[in-house]
Amino acid sequence: MRGEIQFLLDDAPRRLVTLDPTMTVLDYLRQVEHLTGTKEGCNEGDCGACTVVVAKPRDGRLRYQAVNACIQLAGSLDGCQLLTVEHLAKSGKLHPVQQAMVDCHGSQCGFCTPGFVMSLFAMTRDHETVPDEDVIDEILAGNLCRCTGYAPIVRAAQQAYEHDPCADAFAAHAQATAKRLAAMQDGEPLVLEDEAGERRFYAPARLDDLAELYERAPEATLVSGATDVGLWVTKQLKRPQTVIYTGRVAELQRIEEIDGALEIGAGVTYSDARALIARHYPDMGEVIRRLGSVQIRNTGTLGGNIANGSPIGDSPPLLIAAGATLHLRKGSARRALPLEDFFLDYGKQDRAPGELVERITLPLPAAGSVFRAYKVSKRFDQDITAVLGAFNLKIEGGRVTAARLAYGGLAGIPKRAAAAEAALIGQPWTEETLAGAIAALAEDFQPLTDWRAGAAYRLKAAQNLLRRCFMETTQPETATRLVGVGAFTG
Numbered sequence: 001m002r003g004e005i006q007f008l009l010d011d012a013p014r015r016l017v018t019l020d021p022t023m024t025v026l027d028y029l030r031q032v033e034h035l036t037g038t039k040e041g042c043n044e045g046d047c048g049a050c051t052v053v054v055a056k057p058r059d060g061r062l063r064y065q066a067v068n069a070c071i072q073l074a075g076s077l078d079g080c081q082l083l084t085v086e087h088l089a090k091s092g093k094l095h096p097v098q099q100a101m102v103d104c105h106g107s108q109c110g111f112c113t114p115g116f117v118m119s120l121f122a123m124t125r126d127h128e129t130v131p132d133e134d135v136i137d138e139i140l141a142g143n144l145c146r147c148t149g150y151a152p153i154v155r156a157a158q159q160a161y162e163h164d165p166c167a168d169a170f171a172a173h174a175q176a177t178a179k180r181l182a183a184m185q186d187g188e189p190l191v192l193e194d195e196a197g198e199r200r201f202y203a204p205a206r207l208d209d210l211a212e213l214y215e216r217a218p219e220a221t222l223v224s225g226a227t228d229v230g231l232w233v234t235k236q237l238k239r240p241q242t243v244i245y246t247g248r249v250a251e252l253q254r255i256e257e258i259d260g261a262l263e264i265g266a267g268v269t270y271s272d273a274r275a276l277i278a279r280h281y282p283d284m285g286e287v288i289r290r291l292g293s294v295q296i297r298n299t300g301t302l303g304g305n306i307a308n309g310s311p312i313g314d315s316p317p318l319l320i321a322a323g324a325t326l327h328l329r330k331g332s333a334r335r336a337l338p339l340e341d342f343f344l345d346y347g348k349q350d351r352a353p354g355e356l357v358e359r360i361t362l363p364l365p366a367a368g369s370v371f372r373a374y375k376v377s378k379r380f381d382q383d384i385t386a387v388l389g390a391f392n393l394k395i396e397g398g399r400v401t402a403a404r405l406a407y408g409g410l411a412g413i414p415k416r417a418a419a420a421e422a423a424l425i426g427q428p429w430t431e432e433t434l435a436g437a438i439a440a441l442a443e444d445f446q447p448l449t450d451w452r453a454g455a456a457y458r459l460k461a462a463q464n465l466l467r468r469c470f471m472e473t474t475q476p477e478t479a480t481r482l483v484g485v486g487a488f489t490g
Contacts, residue, residue, distance in 0.1 A: 002188040005203075007077040008180065009033065010087040011173070019075055019192040021201040021243035022233045026050050026069035029084060037085040037114045038069055041144075043234045045071045045227060045296055046382060048143030051115035053122050055081040057178040057185075064125035064170075065271070065298040066118055068142075071230025072299065073223060075192070075201045076247050079184040081177055083170075085114035088121060096163035097121050100156040108148040116143045119294070120157050124165040130158050141381040142293020189213075190248070202244045207251040207329075211356065213244060215331040218354030220244045224252075224267050225299035227292065228308050252303070252358070262362040266303020273302060280364050283373040284318045284390075290375055291315075293382050303357045306342070309349040309413075311448070312385050316343065317408035318373055320416060321390035324362045330355035346412035369394045369402070372469045376409075376461050378452070385409040386453040389465035393424075395473065400424045400433070405466070410445050410458050417444040420466070434470045438463045 005016040029035045041049035045068040052069045055062045088095035097120040107113040123139050136157045190203035204210040214220060220242035223229045232238040246252055252267030255276060264273060270288050278285020291297060291314050305313045316339065324339045330352055342350050365371055373390040377383035387409045394402040403424045408414040419440035427433040441463055447455035471478055
C-alpha cells in the first residue's frame with residue numbers, strides 16, 4: 001500500500017501525500033502550483049481553455065494526450081508527466097507551435113490560446129508530418145475560440161511543421177522520461193486522505209484489489225475518465241467521501257479480438273477503442289468520432305458510459321444493436337447479461353451495490369448483416385445527442401431475417417424497439433414493411449421532452465432514421481451523408 005501520488009510536472013518530480021479526492025488538475029495547477037496559464041472557461045470539459053497534455057509510458061515509449069484539466073481528477077496523475085503551456089518554451093525560445101500562433105495571428109483576446117497551443121502540441125506528438133486540414137479540424141474540435149476565428153489557428157497548425165516541432169526538447173528526453181515514469185509503476189494500491197483525514201482517494205492497480213475494495217465500500221464513487229463525475233464535482237458541487245479511481249487497473253484497459261468478438265475492458269477509452277471498433281463497424285466508429293472531443297475521448301471510457309446509465313449516452317444503443325454482452329463483477333462473483341437488460345428505468349440499472357462493470361463483449365458482424373448508426377444533435381461536433389438510432393439487419397433474398405433496432409436519447413433508457421423489430425422480421429424489405437415498422441416505433445417508446453428536443457420531434461426523427469437506413473440499403477445511389485465529414489447529418 002502506497003500513501004503518496006508520484007508524477008512529473010514537466011521534468012520536476014511531485015509527490016502528494018494528502019489529497020482532496022475531488023481536486024481537479026486545473027485547481028491543482030492554479031491553486032497549488034500557481035501555474036495560471038491553464039484557464040478555467042466552462043469548467044465542464046466543453047471549451048478546451050483548460051487543455052493540458054498528459055504523457056504516459058506505453059509499449060516502451062511515451063504517449064502524449066490532450067485532456068481537459070477542469071474535470072480530470074488530480075489523483076489520476078500518478079505515474080504520468082503533466083505538461084502545461086508554461087512548459088513548452090525552453091531556453092527562452094518559444095516552441096514551434098507557440099511561434100506559429102504568433103506568426104499566423106492565431107490569438108486575439110488570448111484566453112483560449114493556451115488550450116489551443118496544448119492541443120497543437122499533442123498533435124505534433126501523434127503526427128510527424130502536417131496532417132490534412134480535416135484532421136486538424138477534428139483535433140481542434142474541443143477548443144472553442146470566440147474572437148479570432150479558426151482559419152489563422154489552422155494555418156498555425158500547418159506552419160508549425162516548418163520548424164520541425166517533433167524534434168524538440170521533449171522528444172530528446174522522451175526515453176529518459178519514459179524510464180522515470182515506468183519506475184513509478186510499482187503495482188502497489190494507493191490510498192490518500194484529505195488534510196482533515198475524513199475523505200479518501202483509492203487507486204488500486206489490480207482488478208482483484210479493485211473488486212475487493214469496492215465490495216467493502218459500495219458507497220464509494222467509482223471514477224474512470226471522470227467525464228461525468230467531473231461535472232458532478234464542478235457543477236453540482238458534490239464531494240463524495242470516498243473515490244475509487246480505476247485508471248491504474250491494467251486488466252480494465254485491454255481490448256482484443258477473441259473468438260469472433262471484441263473483448264473491451266471497462267476502462268478502455270474511446271480513443272483506444274475507436275480504430276478497432278471502426279474496422280468492423282464503420283458507423284459505430286463514426287459515432288465515436290463525434291462523441292465529445294479529442295480531450296473527452298482520451299479519458300472517457302465505454303464502461304463508464306454504460307455504468308453511468310445516462311439515457312443520452314451514445315455507446316449503449318450502438319452496442320445493444322450489435323448484440324453486446326455486459327460482464328459484471330462483485331468481489332469474486334461474476335455474471336453476464338445482454339446489455340439491453342442492464343438498463344431498467346431512468347437512472348436505474350441492474351447493478352448491485354459494490355458491483356462493477358468489468359468488460360463488454362462485442363460480437364463481430366455476422367456475414368451478410370447490415371449495421372447503420374446515426375446521431376442527431378444540434379451541432380455536428382461536441383454536442384449531446386437528441387436521438388441516436390442504431391440498426392443491425394440481416395436481409396436475405398429481399399426479406400428481413402433478423403433485426404436489432406436500438407435507440408438512445410429517445411426515452412428514459414437506451415433500449416431496443418421490440419415492436420418495430422417484430423414488424424420487420426420475416427417480411428420483405430419494402431416500403432410497405434418499412435411503414436409498418438415506423439408506425440410500431442410509437443408503441444416502443446414514450447419520448448422525452450427537454451431543452452434538446454420535444455417528444456414529437458424525437459419520435460419523428462427516430463422514424464426518419466429508420467427510413468434513412470432503408471434508403472441506404474435499397475437506394476445506394478441516393479446521397480444521404482455529408483461529403484467529407486463522415487456518416488452523419490448532425
